[in-house]
Amino acid sequence: MSLKTIAEYADRIEAEMARLTLGAEGIEAHIFDGGMAGLGLGFMTPARLMVIPEDAARARSVLEKLGDA
Secondary structure, three states: OOOEEEEEEHHHHHHHHHHHHHHHHOOOOEEEHHHHHHOOOOOOOOEEEEEEEHHHHHHHHHHOOOOOO
């Protein structure tokens, strides 16, 4: 399965909130590198929010409406 990065966050909690928002819209999202962001190292390795390519445009639209993308 191929995934596409739609947003990056220096803070793991922000990434989780975005993931939950997408989930509420029926879009399955995954967080990669969240462990580094959770340790306060998100400035070096941000948490990446990823979705399947077919959901990328819709997911970005949802996040843009929240001012999150």
